Amino acid sequence: MTILLTAMGLAFLAGMSIPAGAFVATRPFLTKICLRYEVDSFVSYFGGGALLAAIALVLIPQGIEHNTTMAAAVAFLAGSICIWRLNAFLKKKGGAASQFMGMLLDYIPESIVLGAVMHSTPAMAYVLAGLIALQNMPEGFAASIEMRKAQLSAKTLWLLFLAAPAVGALSAWLGVGLLSRADPALGLLGLFCSGGILYLIFDDIAPQAHVRYHDFPAIGAVLGFLLGMVGTMMVH
Numbered sequence: 001m002t003i004l005l006t007a008m009g010l011a012f013l014a015g016m017s018i019p020a021g022a023f024v025a026t027r028p029f030l031t032k033i034c035l036r037y038e039v040d041s042f043v044s045y046f047g048g049g050a051l052l053a054a055i056a057l058v059l060i061p062q063g064i065e066h067n068t069t070m071a072a073a074v075a076f077l078a079g080s081i082c083i084w085r086l087n088a089f090l091k092k093k094g095g096a097a098s099q100f101m102g103m104l105l106d107y108i109p110e111s112i113v114l115g116a117v118m119h120s121t122p123a124m125a126y127v128l129a130g131l132i133a134l135q136n137m138p139e140g141f142a143a144s145i146e147m148r149k150a151q152l153s154a155k156t157l158w159l160l161f162l163a164a165p166a167v168g169a170l171s172a173w174l175g176v177g178l179l180s181r182a183d184p185a186l187g188l189l190g191l192f193c194s195g196g197i198l199y200l201i202f203d204d205i206a207p208q209a210h211v212r213y214h215d216f217p218a219i220g221a222v223l224g225f226l227l228g229m230v231g232t233m234m235v236h
Contacts, residue, residue, distance in 0.1 A: 003122075004176045007115040010125055011172035014114075014132040015107060015165030021140025022161045025148075034141070044142075047135030048201045050227055051106075054131050055194045058124060059113065063191035066183040075188040079109075079195030087203065099150075100160050103143045104167060106200050107136060109193040111168040115175025116186045127231040132168075134227075140164075 024030045033039065064072050087105060090098040114128045140161065147157055 010129040011111040011168040015168035017137040018140035021137040022144035025144035044138040059190035063187035075191040076195040079192035083196030111171035112175040115172030
């Protein structure tokens, strides 16, 4: 029970960066600072680098350790294809609901993995929670700006953003309950999520973070990956 509550709490706290990013987007003064000094771009790159570190240093190594080459390759490719098609469907559909689901597209599988690793490597769950939180904040910021264009009431928007952390907690509960003691299945899930997250990094995070006249924000990707690497080395 302690492991379950810890996993759900970590996923919930990581998800709270989504409404935190949305809050920044609702404050004109803070939004102006973020856009003027490209803080949002830097944080987006930083989150992308952190996610890339999680893939390269945690999810893929654990996945290939307990599975055959063919199974690992199929799981990785399947994850990228599923996220590609789902992301394309949401973009085509448009609207506030699609924006909200797109925001959760990577948060849900990440939270499942977080819950799944609690039994085997609890310290890594804390690292993953930090990486997820870093990536969620710029997504909350961007989603808030886009969803307000749909002319939803402020109450409805805040209900959606505050519901996001609860979705992450439920996802972590699934990870603890279904996959925490099945190393091959956990590895395949990590590889599946890795393929999807890698697709999102290059299709969504990096292009949105790109700025036309400044190249400094891209250093955030390097610093984010460095943070993930140092965290992984400290755990192991």
